[in-house]
Amino acid sequence: MTQIDTPAKPLDPLRHDTAFTVRLRRYREISGTILSNPTTVIGLFFIIALLCMAIFAPLLAPPNVPDPYQMPRDWGAVRSPPGTPGHPLGTTNQGGDVLYGVIWGSRTSLQLSLIVVSVTVVIGVCIGSLAGLVGGWLDEALMRVVDIFLSIPELIFALAVAAILGPSFTNIILSLCIVFWVKYARIMRAQIILIRQADYVQAARVIGDTRFNIFRRDILPNAITPIAVQATLDMGNIVLVGATLSFIGLSESGIAEWGVLVSEGQAGIASGRWWASTFPGLMIFIWALAFNLVGDGLRDALDPKTEDKR
Secondary structure, eight states: OOOOOOOOOOOOTTTOOOHHHHHHHHHHHHHHHHHTOHHHHHHHHHHHHHHHHHHTHHHHSOOOSSSTTBOOBOGGGTTOOTTBTTBTTOBOTTOBBHHHHHHHHHHHHHHHHHHHHHHHHHHHHHHHHHHHHHOHHHHHHHHHHHHHHHTSOHHHHHHHHHHHHOSOHHHHHHHHHHHHHHHHHHHHHHHHHHHTTSHHHHHHHHTTOOHHHHIIIIIHHHHHHHHHHHHHHHHHHHHHHHHHHHHTTOSOTTBSOHHHHHHHHGGGTTTTOOHHHHHHHHHHHHHHHHHHHHHHHHHHHHOHHHHHHO
């Protein structure tokens, strides 16, 4: 008897999940979780508002000086209170327009956060990946360096480095890059050591896949989640530390930066001239709070176990 082979049924395109549709569904789940958290939505609202302020700073506060990051001085309206014509938020003890400094300070803070986070993530991920993948004496040597860096409080370490380099906003950026990379290296190493024991990584190793392909396709995409959460939190923390360094005089005087504004206005607080420090201080608070709220929401969305434990 001859057996007649029946043709295989074609796959239902509606039920056949490709990698793209799985990824798209995951993104929708994450977006839904984030948008269902009221505090995260509030943080996103403030971040979008601050980003718009930074992007449209030339339209909101047109520069009338050669360097737009230098606050214009009105020596005829020194220590003017809010509501003064031409100075809606008042002026500092040196005639600097507070509104101008607040608006352009958002762009300065955005640049500070993006540069420091981008550089430290790249350095930390590379060093942590090298330590986690190679192991042995190299892992021990790199982690001992990380331990030394982590044993010093971030603010004190950044203060020491910035003081050695000299007062400059560029040196503040460099000092923060030196300080903040270590946490990403530690997180990345821990994630690689955990993920490389997973079954799908072992299966890829058995079938002869190269170490680089295993890292690129299997380890790195699954290890990047805590890096993304930490980077979001650092977007706010870096501005807070940078403003502290500017406040104590480790940045150029007169630039449109929130910490510099707070420093210039502190002498007038006892005399009732609160506005020069209050408005930029409020912006620092909102910036740090917004990114912390979004960072917490992102952590809950990417790690459902965290939300289940609450």
